[in-house]
Amino acid sequence: MNSSEPDAPAHQLRLSQQLEHIIKVTDHDRLSFTELAAHLHYRAWGALLFIFAAINVLPLPPGTTVFFAIPVLLVSGQMVAGRKAPWFPARLNRRGITKAELQRLLGKVEWLERRTDRIIKPRLEGLTGPGASRLIGAACFLLALIIAIPVPLLHHAPAASVSLFALALIYRDGALVIVASIAAVLSIILDALIIGSGVVALAHFASWIGL
Numbered sequence: 045m046n047s048s049e050p051d052a053p054a055h056q057l058r059l060s061q062q063l064e065h066i067i068k069v070t071d072h073d074r075l076s077f078t079e080l081a082a083h084l085h086y087r088a089w090g091a092l093l094f095i096f097a098a099i100n101v102l103p104l105p106p107g108t109t110v111f112f113a114i115p116v117l118l119v120s121g122q123m124v125a126g127r128k129a130p131w132f133p134a135r136l137n138r139r140g141i142t143k144a145e146l147q148r149l150l151g152k153v154e155w156l157e158r159r160t161d162r163i164i165k166p167r168l169e170g171l172t173g174p175g176a177s178r179l180i181g182a183a184c185f186l187l188a189l190i191i192a193i194p195v196p197l198l199h200h201a202p203a204a205s206v207s208l209f210a211l212a213l214i215y216r217d218g219a220l221v222i223v224a225s226i227a228a229v230l231s232i233i234l235d236a237l238i239i240g241s242g243v244v245a246l247a248h249f250a251s252w253i254g255l
Contacts (some may be wrong), residue, residue, distance in 0.1 A: 059087060059214055060157055063150045067143055076140040077132045088130060089177065090213030092119050093184060095141070095149065097210055100191050100203030109199045113192035116206060120188055123181025126174075156211075164211060168218025180209050180221065183228055190235055198238060201231030 057065070066075070066083045081088035096115040115136065122130055141149075170176065187202035208224035211217070 058157055059091065060150055060154045062087065063146055063153060067146055067150065070143060073144075074140050074142045075146070076137045077130065078137055080141060081130045087214050089119065089123055089181075090210045092130060094207055094210035094214065097184075097203050097206035098152075100199050101207060109194055110192045113188045113199070116188035116191065116203075117185060120181045120184035120206075124178050124185060126178055164215045164217050164220055166216040168221075169216050171218030171221040172213055172216045176218075176221070177213065180213065180224075183225070184209055187228060187231070190232065193235075195239065198235050201234050202228070205231045 062084060066080070070079075075083075077092065081092065084091045093116065096112070096119065100109065100112050100116065118132065118136075119130060172180075184206045187206050190202045191199040191206075193199075205224055205228040208220060208227055212220035212224055
């Protein structure tokens with residue numbers, strides 16, 4: 045189905061087709077996150093989580109993870125509360141996303157869809173339903189709290205886990221929810237080991253200098 049068909053049901057389009065259609069029908073350069081969510085329909089929660097989590101997977105300057113974790117906390121917290129549509133503070137909402145940024149995101153989503161076409165698909169959809177989505181939101185909120193900790197290397201694994209949960213919501217893939225849950229547990233264990241190793245190293249250093 046071609047994304048140029050404006051009346052095509054949202055559930056019949058790939059995410060990349062939805063994004064392409066949004067770019068084509070938007071007559072201004074920047075969309076607020078509220079506008080983007082309205083265009084994405086039922087995929088809004090997963091797509092917004094994916095956008096914000098994907099940023100946190102990348103290497104970030106020290107101390108900036110708190111800032112980039114805030115949108116993930118905001119979206120996942122509202123999922124836990126069971127809101128029907130996402131809400132954003134006025135300043136963040138106005139910042140929104142530009143068509144150029146959407147175009148770059150479209151390229152990444154198309155790349156992902158080409159490689160996961162036979163892997164990620166609708167199945168076990170009860171694990172992505174309304175009740176399950178609130179539990180997914182709670183898991184992502186916890187992971188976002190870890191992302192916010194300003195310790196180098198700590199944000200990568202939990203952000204990747206949030207991205208998996210987001211993809212599961214986008215494509216209604218309950219099997220991927222299970223994979224994401226396992227990844228989330230492993231990411232927490234990994235980060236605990238990183239923190240533990242750091243504490244031990246600091247203790248040894250303090251002992252070495254005589255503190």
